[in-house]
Amino acid sequence: xxxxxxxxxxxxxxxxxxxxxxxxxxxxxxxxxxxxxxxxxxxxxxxxxxxxxxxxxxxxxxxxxxxxxxxxxxxxxxxxxxxxxxxxxxxxxxxxxxxxxxxxxxxxxxxxxxxxxxxxxxxxxxxxxxxxxxxxxxxxxxxxxxxxxxxxxxxxxxxxxxxxxxxxxxxxxxxxxxxxxxxxxxxxxxxxxxxxxxxxxxxxxxxxxxxxxxxxxxxxxxxxxxxxxxxxxxxxxxxxxxxxxxxxxxxxxxxxxxxxxxxxxxxxxxxxxxxxxxxxxxxxxxxxxxxxxxxxxxxxxxxxxxxxxxxxxxxxxx
Amino acid sequence: xxxxxxxxxxxxxxxxxxxxxxxxxxxxxxxxxxxxxxxxxxxxxxxxxxxxxxxxxxxxxxxxxxxxxxxxxxxxxxxxxxxxxxxxxxxxxxxxxxxxxxxxxxxxxxxxxxxxxxxxxxxxxxxxxxxxxxxxxxxxxxxxxxxxxxxxxxxxxxxxxxxxxxxxxxxxxxxxxxxxxxxxxxxxxxxxxxxxxxxxxxxxxxxxxxxxxxxxxxxxxxxxxxxxxxxxxxxxxxxxxxxxxxxxxxxxxxxxxxxxxxxxxxxxxxxxxxxxxxxxxxxxxxxxxxxxxxxxxxxxxxxxxxxxxxxxxxxxxxxxxxxxxxxxxxxxxxxxxxxxxxxxxxxxxxxxxxxxxxxxxxxxxxxxxxxxxxxxxxxxxxxxxxxxxxxxxxxxxxxxxxxxxxxxxxxxxxxxxxxxxxxxxxxxxxxxxxxxxxxxxxxxxxxxxxxxxxxxxxxxxxxxxxxxxxxxxxxxxxxxxxxxxxxxxxxxxxxxxxxxxxxxxxxxxxxxxxxxxxxxxxxxxxxxxxxxxxxxxxxxxxxxxxxxxxxxxxxxxxxxxxxxxxxxxxxxxxxxxxxxxxxxxxxxxxxxxxxxxxxxxxxxxxxxxxxxxxxxxxxxxxxxxxxxxxxxxxxxxxxxxxxxxxxxxxxxxxxxxxxxxxxxxxxxx
Numbered sequence: 001x002x003x004x005x006x007x008x009x010x011x012x013x014x015x016x017x018x019x020x021x022x023x024x025x026x027x028x029x030x031x032x033x034x035x036x037x038x039x040x041x042x043x044x045x046x047x048x049x050x051x052x053x054x055x056x057x058x059x060x061x062x063x064x065x066x067x068x069x070x071x072x073x074x075x076x077x078x079x080x081x082x083x084x085x086x087x088x089x090x091x092x093x094x095x096x097x098x099x100x101x102x103x104x105x106x107x108x109x110x111x112x113x114x115x116x117x118x119x120x121x122x123x124x125x126x127x128x129x130x131x132x133x134x135x136x137x138x139x140x141x142x143x144x145x146x147x148x149x150x151x152x153x154x155x156x157x158x159x160x161x162x163x164x165x166x167x168x169x170x171x172x173x174x175x176x177x178x179x180x181x182x183x184x185x186x187x188x189x190x191x192x193x194x195x196x197x198x199x200x201x202x203x204x205x206x207x208x209x210x211x212x213x214x215x216x217x218x219x220x221x222x223x224x225x226x227x228x229x230x231x232x233x234x235x236x237x238x239x240x241x242x243x244x245x246x247x248x249x250x251x252x253x254x255x256x257x258x259x260x261x262x263x264x265x266x267x268x269x270x271x272x273x274x275x276x277x278x279x280x281x282x283x284x285x286x287x288x289x290x291x292x293x294x295x296x297x298x299x300x301x302x303x304x305x306x307x308x309x310x311x312x313x314x315x316x317x318x
Numbered sequence: 319x320x321x322x323x324x325x326x327x328x329x330x331x332x333x334x335x336x337x338x339x340x341x342x343x344x345x346x347x348x349x350x351x352x353x354x355x356x357x358x359x360x361x362x363x364x365x366x367x368x369x370x371x372x373x374x375x376x377x378x379x380x381x382x383x384x385x386x387x388x389x390x391x392x393x394x395x396x397x398x399x400x401x402x403x404x405x406x407x408x409x410x411x412x413x414x415x416x417x418x419x420x421x422x423x424x425x426x427x428x429x430x431x432x433x434x435x436x437x438x439x440x441x442x443x444x445x446x447x448x449x450x451x452x453x454x455x456x457x458x459x460x461x462x463x464x465x466x467x468x469x470x471x472x473x474x475x476x477x478x479x480x481x482x483x484x485x486x487x488x489x490x491x492x493x494x495x496x497x498x499x500x501x502x503x504x505x506x507x508x509x510x511x512x513x514x515x516x517x518x519x520x521x522x523x524x525x526x527x528x529x530x531x532x533x534x535x536x537x538x539x540x541x542x543x544x545x546x547x548x549x550x551x552x553x554x555x556x557x558x559x560x561x562x563x564x565x566x567x568x569x570x571x572x573x574x575x576x577x578x579x580x581x582x583x584x585x586x587x588x589x590x591x592x593x594x595x596x597x598x599x600x601x602x603x604x605x606x607x608x609x610x611x612x613x614x615x616x617x618x619x620x621x622x623x624x625x626x627x628x629x630x631x632x633x634x635x636x637x638x639x640x641x642x643x644x645x646x647x648x649x650x651x652x653x654x655x656x657x658x659x660x661x662x663x664x665x666x667x668x669x670x671x672x673x674x675x676x677x678x679x680x681x682x683x684x685x686x687x688x689x690x691x692x693x694x695x696x697x698x699x700x701x702x703x704x705x706x707x708x709x710x711x712x713x714x715x716x717x718x719x720x721x722x723x724x725x726x727x728x729x730x731x732x733x734x735x736x737x738x739x740x741x742x743x744x745x746x747x748x749x750x751x752x753x754x755x756x757x758x759x760x761x762x763x764x765x766x767x768x769x770x771x772x773x774x775x776x777x778x779x780x781x782x783x784x785x786x787x788x789x790x791x792x793x794x795x796x797x798x799x800x801x802x803x804x805x806x807x808x809x810x811x812x813x814x815x816x817x818x819x820x821x822x823x824x825x826x827x828x829x830x831x832x833x834x835x836x837x838x839x840x841x842x843x844x845x846x847x848x849x850x851x852x853x854x855x856x857x858x859x860x861x862x863x864x865x866x867x868x869x870x871x872x873x874x875x876x877x878x879x880x881x882x883x884x885x886x887x888x889x890x891x892x893x894x895x896x897x898x899x900x901x902x903x904x905x906x907x908x909x910x911x912x913x914x915x916x917x918x919x920x921x922x923x924x925x926x927x928x929x930x931x932x933x934x935x936x937x938x939x940x941x942x943x944x945x946x947x948x949x950x951x952x953x954x955x956x957x958x959x960x961x962x963x964x965x966x967x968x969x970x971x972x973x974x975x976x977x978x979x980x981x982x983x984x985x986x987x
Contacts, residue, residue, distance in 0.1 A: 054870035061879035063772050065692045077859035098835060098847040102725055103713055109758060110712040116762045123689065123771030124881035128893025131766060135759035136901035143751035150747060153729050159844040218880055222870040226862060295905040309744045313732050
């Protein structure tokens with residue numbers, strides 16, 4: 001019985017992240033539009049976009065290979081699995097232990113690997129440009145993330161997200177320099193990884209600085225829909241990760257009843273809204289930077305993460 | 319498996335080598351030789367695995383060969399069995415591949431006899447139980463591989479590669495010779511058992527460690543002793559490149575482990591410092607160099623340096639943990655290193671085979687002349703993709719599993735009491751993470767340029783899939799990459815006896831954990847389940863594909879590429895290998911390579927093309943090797959005069975040296 005219940009909660013989480021992801025994207029767009037004194041599209045617009053794309057005919061480039069058609073599903077699967085393994089409304093999900101924080105980061109790395117390959121598959125110059133820049137960004141963002149993971153894991157004594165969240169709820173945590181550094185670094189990485197301003201602009205095409213969109217140029221129809229959904233999921237994942245680690249309050253604990261689970265869902269949506277608002281505010285108040293300054297931005301994130309880890313190696317109380 | 323058995327199959331390999339030498343020019347003799355080697359290596363692999371899993375006792379034999387007062391010792395213990403498995407697995411795969419590949423060699427008889435000899439040499443290094451047999455086998459391995467590097471000696475650059483290789487190999491053997499001399503002590507105990515019995519003083523241990531790092535490290539390709547590796551490994555025929563990169567570097571790792579973990583006695587904490595620093599540096603520098611290369615096989619050779627760096631980081635951590643008495647942590651770090659040894663043997667062999675297949679199909683190694691091979695060589699491109707994913711440490715493949723274990727070991731290191739380690743280990747962790755991310759970038763580049771996109775030149779356009787033997791070898795290695803990644807617990811349990819023998823502890827048994835997950839310390843601390851992650855990805859991907867195909871539009875149309883409305887028909891407008899590396903070169907290159915770009919932009923109206931010239935400096939070569947070479951030639955020029963003296967002066971020289979030596983002997987206490 002308990003196993004079935006666990007399975008239900010796990011599946012509920014998988015569905016929840018899938019359903020909420022486009023809404024979050026829509027919400028960020030809406031909030032950004034309002035901050036810019038525009039009315040903006042409806043909150044539901046991303047869902048409509050996905051539906052429209054999936055109904056359209058898919059146009060494949062003549063030079064594209066079988067890999068090009070498989071990659072959207074692989075990207076989606078890797079991102080979805082990663083997003084389902086981050087505790088959102090309830091801690092201690094059934095399969096949380098099957099992949100720890102390092103594995104979740106690496107799953108996102110797999111998704112990126114395939115996306116970069118897709119950019120190169122058709123053999124256009126824009127695709128190569130996007131892939132090459134994406135991998136440059138990743139070479140700095142990924143180690144920064146691992147350093148953040150190290151900081152959290154050293155504090156909590158575990159790389160399991162559930163354990164980290166439990167530690168954050170315990171009174172042992174207190175105010176720590178290393179946690180502050182990790183939070184700042186994680187926010188920076190999240191912005192870079194999701195291709196938001198100032199690293200990349202999700203709203204433009206045909207800009208010399210584009211990264212993520214350049215890799216998708218040749219995709220259309222259902223393939224594009226799947227990739228767009230994966231991109232939304234990734235944004236949701238990073239916000240969930242920040243929420244789970246730094247704001248774990250309100251999460252349903254293992255063994256809690258349905259009421260607590262529902263309250264957990266409410267708290268989770270609230271946290272996402274706060275995160276989305278912050279993202280919209282940040283994006284509105286900052287300008288896009290040149291591609292070759294991205295390394296400074298992410299290098300700073302890497303150094304912050306390393307500093308956090310070093311502090312913990314020096315003393316567990318920092 | 320007893321040591322007798324090991325020796326017997328070394329002898330059979332040598333017999334095959336002699337047969338190949340005698341029948342070099344006969345039709346199909348190379349296929350027969352490689353077939354025989356495949357069978358022998360396969361039997362060896364099975365025997366080694368059985369020994370490792372069954373936990374058979376050590377066995378040692380002494381033959382009246384070699385130095386008269388020592389004899390030749392050969393022994394098989396857990397460490398030997400593991401490395402025998404790695405050597406013979408790589409050997410079996412390479413021979414299977416070569417059955418097909420050797421048909422495309424212009425002069426197969428130049429390499430056929432040396433491959434069995436090379437395999438026998440590597441087996442013998444691992445089996446050796448005394449310093450003399452070890453060094454003899456080591457030198458035999460070096461020389462037979464040198465002969466293989468020189469197989470295509472008329473091609474440009476091969477002669478130089480062979481020259482640099484033989485110089486560095488001699489240097490390495492010299493360092494190992496001195497290391498064993500120090501280990502043996504004044505009594506001259508050259509048998510491993512006798513060396514183990516007495517312990518070296520800290521100063522002497524430091525010298526031995528430095529010499530072992532220089533000797534084994536130069537063979538393994540640690541920076542800055544790596545210069546020969548990217549020259550020699552690509553110069554050999556591809557199956558030999560795979561053997562050298564995938565297997566011979568592992569034999570070097572074996573030599574290092576044998577000396578430092580086994581013969582040197584209880585470690586000191588500071589011994590971990592140089593290993594960690596050099597390992598971390600090699601990891602990052604190796605992959606950065608790889609990123610800058612445009613020759614496919616050179617990229618793979620440089621990436622070997624990176625992986626060897628990862629392995630040495632694991633070894634350094636294990637040493638530091640063991641010195642402080644954290645034996646389970648030491649077992650974890652050592653297991654991570656050995657797991658990576660196995661993984662690297664899998665995927666680097668696979669990738670070199672793939673590079674060989676590309677070479678056979680197109681005659682090209684230059685990445686910028688290839689492209690679009692995924693349509694011409696579907697099977698090769700699929701297995702090569704698995705290799706690229708595995709080496710980029712992507713879950714759920716095997717590269718990630720060992721990398722994950724290494725990270726877990728690093729996370730245990732705050733308990734180390736020494737400040738030097740406390741400060742170095744997190745930095746090394748950052749280097750490890752950086753090298754993993756760079757490896758992903760490097761292999762996206764390799765795969766994207768070589769296999770994806772449009773063919774850049776006619777050679778790539780006319781490529782055809784390679785023969786069945788080569789495909790079978792590549793596919794089985796790819797399958798092993800997947801299996802080791804999905805079921806890492808099996809490998810960890812298999813390595814437990816090795817860890818037990820070397821650091822006196824083992825990781826907790828993994829096979830009993832639910833769902834075949836792995837938990838290095840405790841499940842509440844960290845766990846990873848490759849099988850479930852693999853299953854989840856497969857299920858979600860098929861679910862998504864099913865839903866899309868069931869409910870979404872299935873209309874599909876082929877059309878010219880869009881490329882923002884400006885598609886260019888010329889395939890040369892695609893990103894090149896160098897162009898792809900440019901952002902990363904800009905970020906890291908000015909610091910690591912002192913890279914400089916010179917742009918030559920014609921004035922408006924001029925018709926000559928614009929040019930960009932990039933200069934990269936290999937600092938290891940320019941700062942270390944070039945001055946040494948200069949000094950050697952300077953001294954040689956001065957000494958040259960001695961060759962043109964009269965007979966009287968020569969006689970007096972002999973006389974005075976004799977007097978001097980006798981005096982020295984008389985004065986010596």
